[in-house]
Amino acid sequence: MLILTNKPQIFADQRVAHxxxxxxxxxxxxxxEGLAVKPSTDVSNLVTSALGxxxxxxxxxxxxxxxxxxxxxxxxRAVGVIWGFRSEAELRAAGAQDIAQS
Structure with a gap:
């Protein structure tokens, strides 16, 4: 499992640890710094490659x-989770292939 976030690295590390x-x-x-954030493929390609x-x-x-x-x-494969930030309709409109409700 991995986390890919646009939040600063130090914040991500602190939140995960806590x-x-x-x-x-x-x-x-x-x-x-120097790495484009989501939805750029720069960061997604980096983590995909790092995991082989x-x-x-x-x-x-x-x-x-x-x-x-x-x-x-x-x-x-895009799975929208509806317990978070957006509704199912918004996630599907943005390309969610599946929806997780819990």
Whole structure:
């Protein structure tokens, strides 16, 4: 599992350590200088390569239109999660292929 966020790297690391430390994150990738943020493919290509995966092997869960655009741009399978930031209709309009409700 990995986290891909547009939040600054230091913030992402702190939040993961505080709230999500019990899960086995292989990559936590936040915003860093010199690397374009989501929905650019710069960051998604970096993490896919770091894990030795092809885009077809990635299931991308997200709660925003930016997440769905990121998944589409990277050729990942896009799953919108409706407990977060946007509604099912908005996520589907942005390209969600599946919806997770819980």
């Amino acid at each position: 709230f999500l430390a019990r899960w086995p994150w292989r990559v936590v990738q936040g915003q860093v 995966l092809t885009p077809e092997q990635v299931l991308y869960l997200g709660d925003s239109d930016v997440d769905m655009y990121t998944a589409r741009n990277a050729r990942y």
